[in-house]
Amino acid sequence: MSLFITSLNSGSNGNCYYVGNGQDAVLIDVGISCRQIESRLRRLSLSVHTIKAIFISHEHTDHISGTTNFARKYQLPVYLTPKTLRSARLLGEGLAIRFLSSTDPVWVGDLCVKAFPKFHDAADPHSFMVSYEGTRVGVFTDLGQTCTGLIEHFSQCHAAFLEANYDEAMLEQGRYPYFLKQRIRGGHGHLSNQQALDLLRTHKPAYMSHVILSHLSKENNCPIRARELFLPHMDTTELVVASRLQETPIYHIKAREVEQPVFS
Template sequence: MQVHVLASGSKGNATLLQGKDANILIDAGISTRRIKQELAKLGTGLEALDGILLTHEHRDHIAGLTTLTKRYRLPVYTRPDTWLSMTLKDTIPPECCRDLNNSLDLGSLKIEPFAISHDAADPVGFNFFEDACKCSVVTDLGFVTDSVKRALSLSDIMVLEANHDLDMLKNGSYPWSLKQRIMSNRGHLSNMDAGWTLARLDRKNRTDVFLAHLSQENNRPDIAKNTVSSILAEQGCEVGEDVRLYLTYPDRCASMDE
């Protein structure tokens, strides 16, 4: 399995997961043009996609769907309540709208959604299985529940939210109501929360972790990586060996081979 985070952040999110015989786009929060450009850099195209999975209905995860589905007629899978809450559903061809239940098989990939805590209709993370490899994708969650910990355990690859530095958020320019939303159990995961989540998980000998959905206002890549690395090191984890950390960006693709 290969994972490429095409874009990550409040301005738009999209991730490509490639299996042996299936290519999946997770969220489509950037333009079709940009998705096409990023895929071309990876040597593939939109016509190679087998489907789109949506984590939830917020605009930074669905903004590119209308053009993408009208031009390419790709199937889009998400929870029934997410479809009901999606303002742009009427702009998507009906044959592209597919309900996502407890599991889905696309080619050799087995896909299992799991519930997460976020202020959306029925938000989910995803587990992908192929042969002995497991990949977990979970962003936009305010709190890591026990069920989420179980879902993330023993993953080979993980895309995990590290949205904000708590001090930067508290001292930043956002109105207090927005700060409260971000810090709530249905908001976004801080760098510290991401670090402790990784430290407390059952892990394999090595896990590749993308730190995702970094706030441009309330975080910096170096702060996110240093905070998570420090927590892991304090808990006896060898960063770079036991866990390899990768940063994601709003304006360019991040891949494991970088």
């Protein structure tokens, strides 16, 4: 009934999230090198051989740059949508490609991986929820806005990697050109700290044990500022801020005995 999770890296320099049950695991996005993944797993005492599949959320470089080398070395299937594959120019040939659908979950051993569409400036972007015997973990980053699918899945999770990309004041006052600021906050870019907090305050289930703030901008956010904004609203939920430079500790996620109803 338990899932083990860690962010191996989170940010515009590379994203990679590990979710497993002790026997089988998946990576959501591989935007860092094979060597970095191996060394970070080794420091966490996680076997690379538990990883049985890779799931790609969208084609941007910081989510796919290490996919080809890692998948080839460990002979792993890569799940993504046909539109994402066509746009993912960094992916090399010879990969075991499997196509994703938002209507059909994928089983990797006893792990169930469900994909659903999101708003982002990519060809066919998707977020993911990974389940194992009633325990559910969401990977929700690169979100232009809070949509119905995000609300539905977030409200079912025992833990979530949740994007808090930018502080609105820092973005407005920062050095980015106007067009880039508009791209980030324009509905197909990223979630701000406040947008992520609004989602959490309104839709966090009482049984959620961990929220890992993810994909923080180096230029337009501050981990301390994000933490201070969220902490008063966490109740019994543990707050973690994922690093853009190293792995987080492993978090042990387990369904609690008494829960709110899950969406059918």
